Amino acid sequence: MPSERFLSIQEMLTGQRLCHSESHTDSVLAALNQQRSDGILCDVTLIAEEQKFHAHKAVLAACSDYFRAMFSLCMVESGADEVNLHGVTSLGLKQALEFAYTGQILLEPGVIQDVLAAGSHLQLLELLSLCSHYLIQLAVRWLEHSCHYQYMDELLQYIRFGLMDVDTLHTVALSHPLVQASETATALVNEALEYHQSIYAQPVWQTRRTKPRFQSDTLYIIGGKKREVCKVKELRYFNPVDQENALIAAIANWSELAPMPVGRSHHCVAVMGDFLFVAGGEVEHASGRTCAVRTACRYDPRSNSWAEIAPMKNCREHFVLGAMDEYLYAAGGRNELRQVLPTVERYCPKKNKWTFVQSFDRSLSCHAGYVADGLLWISEQVEARRLSQQVSYDEKAVESKRRRRDQRWCGKGRKVGKH
Secondary structure, three states, X not given: OEOOOOOOHHHHHXXXXXXXXXXXXXXXXXXXXXXXXXXXXXXXXXXXXXXXXXXXXXXXXXXXXXXXXXXXXXXXXXXXXXXXXXXXXXXXXHHHHHHHHHOOOOOOOOOHHHHHHHHHHOOOHXXXXXXXXXXXXXXXXXXXXXXXXXXXXXXXXXXXXXHOOHHHHHXXXXXXXXXXXXHHHHHHHHHHHHHHHOOOOHHHOOOHHHOOOOOOEEEEEEOOOOOOOXXXXXXXXXXXXXXXXXXXXXXXXXXXXXXXXXXXXXXXEEEEOOEEEEEOOEEEOOOOOEEEEOOEEEEEOOOOEEEEEOOOOOOEEOOEEEEEOOEEEEEOOEOOOOOEEOOEEEXXXXXXXXXXXXXXXXXXXXXXXXXXXXXXXXXXXXXXXXXXXXXXXXXXXXXXXXXXXXXXXXXOOOOEEEO
16 A cells, blocks of 8 residues: 655645555565566576575675676676575575565574575675574573573673674674673673774784684685776685585686776785785776776675775885785885886875885886795896896885896786685
8 A cells, every 4th residue: 555644835836746655665575586486587596505596686686795796797607597606505595595585584593504604605794684683692592591691701702793793782782781791791892893993903903703703715816907898896716615516527616706996907915814905006097098096995805895995105006015014015116107116105004094114225116026024025127127136125124135037027926815
């Protein structure tokens, strides 16, 4: 039934009225869910553990950044009729799809682990929030049952308060009498709230309570160039744990994640506190012109989201970026005028600020670098020749060491992080 309300003066004067049906949204979603159940008018089939599930790409993309990136960024999966999902169980996927189409889910101890894994992998944030509330309620009920209060402080140490959203911390953790009565709980909740408030400092404030329980080595590729696209935004990852089934068939499947805010190439990537940092590089403007930029951003694999950070002092491409001692160092490269730079600048996450530090004694571009033994090591191109020196950089001194002559130049490093 349409909702009734009094006409406003504007509506009476113009004869126009915005009408609203309270049942329309629910009826459309119910019809889509029925189509899914009947297997009609669906345009994709998801496969988990050899079990198939019909779905609509539009519905999946509306609920999940994971699927939106998969179906809208010209990926192989965007035109596929069937998509194999690794890293989720068939039970977890079934429950996740039920939630996506109905907004409801029946949680119980026997399915919560599968649902959590599916919600995390597919980036269904609303589902993850419901799972968090459910687990908190289970823990509280257990404490209240037979008065297990003596175990409370010990149990609280295993709760990832830093992974809860602020609303959950306020409405659940701070409002429950058991939590309010515990000094340990109050301290842990306050620690988590301070962590959330200090958005930029999170990479250097990481603890066990801010990291997911399951992490494995993961290889990421970010941005670059393609034949059909000058600068790409893509973020893809390869996780061997997720690929066990694929590797049996000798197929390595790179999964899609949330894209960068802006496509870029010749940029640099560094890892700090399990966050990915992307800085500089070359960006294509609306005019079609490309040039080096100073912008930088940060990727959080826990929420599959990007955040802009402070821009560098210099525009840079073909440079080196390394993480040392809770700082990022950007060294050398070329600026927007194609001038080769000797400058080095340092990023402080706590202040979200770049500052110039000791420069090199010469300009550097198209060099490779890595961090080891507390130093940033640079394989240096000198006077447009092949690699002839390796430079170790620290904040107080620049030290050069003679190295072999090599047949490589303009090299790039590969970054391995956590996911």
